[in-house]
Amino acid sequence: MTISPFTIDVYDQVIDLWQQAEGVGLSSADSRESIQAYLERNPGMSFFAEQDGMLVGAVLSGHDGRRGYIHHLAVHPDYRRQGLGRQLVDRCLVALQEVGIQKCHLFIFNTNLEGIGFWESIGWTKRADIGVMSKNITYS
Amino acid sequence: MDDYDSAVTLWQNTEGVVLTDTDEREPMRRFLDRNPGLSSVALVGDKLIGTILCSHDGRRGYLHHLAVDKRCRRLGIGSALVQRSLSLLTKEGIVKCNIFIIEENEAGIAFWEHNGFNLLEHFGWMQRVMV
Numbered sequence: 001m002t003i004s005p006f007t008i009d010v011y012d013q014v015i016d017l018w019q020q021a022e023g024v025g026l027s028s029a030d031s032r033e034s035i036q037a038y039l040e041r042n043p044g045m046s047f048f049a050e051q052d053g054m055l056v057g058a059v060l061s062g063h064d065g066r067r068g069y070i071h072h073l074a075v076h077p078d079y080r081r082q083g084l085g086r087q088l089v090d091r092c093l094v095a096l097q098e099v100g101i102q103k104c105h106l107f108i109f110n111t112n113l114e115g116i117g118f119w120e121s122i123g124w125t126k127r128a129d130i131g132v133m134s135k136n137i138t139y140s
Numbered sequence: 141m142d143d144y145d146s147a148v149t150l151w152q153n154t155e156g157v158v159l160t161d162t163d164e165r166e167p168m169r170r171f172l173d174r175n176p177g178l179s180s181v182a183l184v185g186d187k188l189i190g191t192i193l194c195s196h197d198g199r200r201g202y203l204h205h206l207a208v209d210k211r212c213r214r215l216g217i218g219s220a221l222v223q224r225s226l227s228l229l230t231k232e233g234i235v236k237c238n239i240f241i242i243e244e245n246e247a248g249i250a251f252w253e254h255n256g257f258n259l260l261e262h263f264g265w266m267q268r269v270m271v
Contacts, residue, residue: 029199030172041198064202065174067161097270106266124266131243132265133257137226137237
């Protein structure tokens with residue numbers, strides 16, 4: 001298994017993986033142009049995993065200068081329970097720390113108990129005291 | 141960065157703004173460098189009476205530390221700071237903006253709802269502290 005930086009070359013394969021991943025909600029922010037802009041803003045912080053000549057895992061990470069954010073961690077169902085998700089996340093956290101980021105956040109469906117369990121098992125904490133408010137700001 | 145000292149004084153006197161290591165001078169400089177032109181202050185004469193920090197990770201916008209001097213509230217300054225930030229984010233190609241808020245802060249939640257934000261019911265968030 002090899003982990004490599006996510007470049008736009010693997011976009012199509014990653015989208016296939018995300019479409020099959022429960023818990024990954026795709027939106028307009030996942031278009032090729034949007035992902036390209038995201039990777040340019042956060043170079044070397046997103047990764048994919050390859051095994052048996054197949055793309056089997058991917059994760060996006062980036063930061064706003066204050067907090068890191070991880071999005072769309074996905075591992076192909078046949079390749080789970082081998083530590084692959086954790087390795088992908090570790091690569092993100094190292095890259096974020098290298099630019100001085102000390103805390104990382106992610107958003108997760110409250111009903112995704114398997115996902116929450118995974119993140120808790122690798123040191124993450126669900127924050128129930130602080131809520132998230134959101135606004136769509138497309139005016140077109 | 142010239143406004144830093146006045147901004148910290150305002151934040152220290154604003155309920156709902158929680159200061160952390162990230163609000164020290166050097167991290168704040170890095171934050172402003174990462175998001176040039178996105179954060180705003182409100183001035184009366186040369187006195188700083190309002191702030192908002194605005195940022196994005198290339199995917200979602202984030203607003204932090206919205207604060208207005210107690211003597212200058214209910215004049216729409218907070219909303220003006222928010223609207224200005226959202227407009228700047230759309231120019232950067234960002235289509236969704238998030239804020240984090242203490243769930244017990246009912247006045248704060250009402251303010252953000254008035255400005256078109258909705259509390260996410262189905263989503264939570266998780267955090268990892270790296271150091």
